[in-house]
Amino acid sequence: MTPLSIFLENLNMDASTSTIVTLLALFAITWYAWIRVKSKKGSSSLPPGPRGLPLIGNLASLDPDLHTYFAGLARTYGPILKLQLGSKPAIIVSSPDLAREVLKDHDITFANRDVPVVARIAFYGGLDIVWSPYGPEWRMIRKVCVLKMLSNSTLDSVYGLRRREVQNTVAYMYSKVGSPINVGEQTFLTILNVVTSMLWGGTVQGEERGRLGAEFRRAVADMTELLGAPNISDFFPALARFDLQGLGRKMSGLATRFDQIFDRMIEKQLNFDALGDREGASSSECKDFLQFLLKVKDEGDVKTPLSMTHIKALLMDMVLGGSETSSNAIEFAIAEVMNKPEVMIKAQDELDNVVGKDNIVEESHIYKLSYLHAIMKETLRLHPVLPLLVPHCPSETCTIGGYSVPKGSRIFINVWAVHRDPSIWENPMEFKPERFLNSKFDYSGSDFNYFPFGSGRRICAGIAMAERMFLYFLATLLHSFDWKLPAGEKVDLTEKFGIVLKLKNPLVATPTPRLSNPALYQ
Numbered sequence: 001m002t003p004l005s006i007f008l009e010n011l012n013m014d015a016s017t018s019t020i021v022t023l024l025a026l027f028a029i030t031w032y033a034w035i036r037v038k039s040k041k042g043s044s045s046l047p048p049g050p051r052g053l054p055l056i057g058n059l060a061s062l063d064p065d066l067h068t069y070f071a072g073l074a075r076t077y078g079p080i081l082k083l084q085l086g087s088k089p090a091i092i093v094s095s096p097d098l099a100r101e102v103l104k105d106h107d108i109t110f111a112n113r114d115v116p117v118v119a120r121i122a123f124y125g126g127l128d129i130v131w132s133p134y135g136p137e138w139r140m141i142r143k144v145c146v147l148k149m150l151s152n153s154t155l156d157s158v159y160g161l162r163r164r165e166v167q168n169t170v171a172y173m174y175s176k177v178g179s180p181i182n183v184g185e186q187t188f189l190t191i192l193n194v195v196t197s198m199l200w201g202g203t204v205q206g207e208e209r210g211r212l213g214a215e216f217r218r219a220v221a222d223m224t225e226l227l228g229a230p231n232i233s234d235f236f237p238a239l240a241r242f243d244l245q246g247l248g249r250k251m252s253g254l255a256t257r258f259d260q261i262f263d264r265m266i267e268k269q270l271n272f273d274a275l276g277d278r279e280g281a282s283s284s285e286c287k288d289f290l291q292f293l294l295k296v297k298d299e300g301d302v303k304t305p306l307s308m309t310h311i312k313a314l315l316m317d318m319v320l321g322g323s324e325t326s327s328n329a330i331e332f333a334i335a336e337v338m339n340k341p342e343v344m345i346k347a348q349d350e351l352d353n354v355v356g357k358d359n360i361v362e363e364s365h366i367y368k369l370s371y372l373h374a375i376m377k378e379t380l381r382l383h384p385v386l387p388l389l390v391p392h393c394p395s396e397t398c399t400i401g402g403y404s405v406p407k408g409s410r411i412f413i414n415v416w417a418v419h420r421d422p423s424i425w426e427n428p429m430e431f432k433p434e435r436f437l438n439s440k441f442d443y444s445g446s447d448f449n450y451f452p453f454g455s456g457r458r459i460c461a462g463i464a465m466a467e468r469m470f471l472y473f474l475a476t477l478l479h480s481f482d483w484k485l486p487a488g489e490k491v492d493l494t495e496k497f498g499i500v501l502k503l504k505n506p507l508v509a510t511p512t513p514r515l516s517n518p519a520l521y522q
């Protein structure tokens, strides 16, 4: 099999689509040759990288586990290298110094995103925070979210919702004591319920909440898979309108399902308002994020108003950006802690001292749990759940590390490789939370040896929320139960690459209660 045929097979195309591709190949080869001549004339200092094939460039040799594949290439070609993905140049950066050049020294130039075709479909044309181009509109929606919706004081005000969801999960796990449960699945469901109750928890109750949870879970998993799938429409934008793999069509179907749910929630909210039926309607206090966003929309910013489409795009960011990232990180943490019994003992000792076995964990305990904080930092060092950040895109050609980085290229910052660099970290492959006790590292992105949430203008917008959900849920699981693997099994820490990194095989473990009183589990 030729690399081209392997590539076509990888894209799962049927015979008729392959014929269209072959016809279009003639056009593309001519175009590719023209680009090669042009790039030879224009610039001689592109970063080094493996030679590619005509038309498809390096697509045929891409390994699906991009983070490890890129780290391997960096060992051969150095900390900045170039791949040609169809018509799109991709630049891979794998050192703290060069990450600083991109995300700090040339912050504004690199503050745009390279938006995949399916992301445009799912996120209302890219009107959300993650995919919006850098500019006044992105600034406005990010400000609304970070300063108001995801601020510490707003998060404090919805603690009751988080607490209720976490306690529901503890009660469920207690009902399963002695039998193995899928830890990742339960974590995902809990985080998703936390996120959706913060979004519209004040208005959706009872059975509808449970039904929505299940509906979202399937849709979120399908959507993140599509966002990570290689798409010929991205590699050859001229072919995008043919949607040769049908990924655009699939994403449209999913996006419609989400849109209908958002419409239902918004309509419910507006009806509540119209009837004056909202609890505390006379006060200006908002019970959930959706009420808050609708209020911001009504109050209006004359220059950059918040539209209903913006609101839906933001809801999508919260559901997709807020659920899998946090829940996968928590699953990695539990797997690592179970793999090192001495870490488990230290974490539980700390919890017993701070919380006590006659009590359940409250968020107010969290700031006293320094070893737990170190576990979170160490988990995100070894398993940064967005291992290549969200791809950035330069708005103009720029020089990085002495090489020319073309305008419009897709920039991958391999934070995963930096976090495992033996010249920075002692025994980098070892899970050792102690390295973060009394250390200078935080999540601000100011130190390019450690930046699991990114850095600069496009740094994660949900750090405060991620930190709370991770620490509170992990503390509760470790405090409430001892965890054992099914007999004869070992913890499998193998990673699976996707837009969000996850454990290749789900963690299945058996809980045993460790609190003094069964009433603490209700």
Ligand code: HEM
Binding pocket: 129, 130, 131, 142, 317, 318, 321, 322, 323, 325, 326, 329, 380, 384, 385, 386, 389, 390, 391, 392, 452, 453, 454, 455, 457, 458, 459, 460, 461, 462, 463, 465, 466, 470
């Ligand atoms: C452990 C959990 C999480 C991790 C490790 C994480 C990490 C990241 C990273 C690495 C980026 C990209 C930064 C860049 O491209 O430079 C990002 C972007 C983003 N994250 Fe998170 N994230 C987490 C949880 C959350 C949560 C809970 C939310 C919100 C509910 C959220 C909302 C966002 C948004 C909106 C962006 C886009 C920011 C922009 O482009 O301006 N994230 N996150």
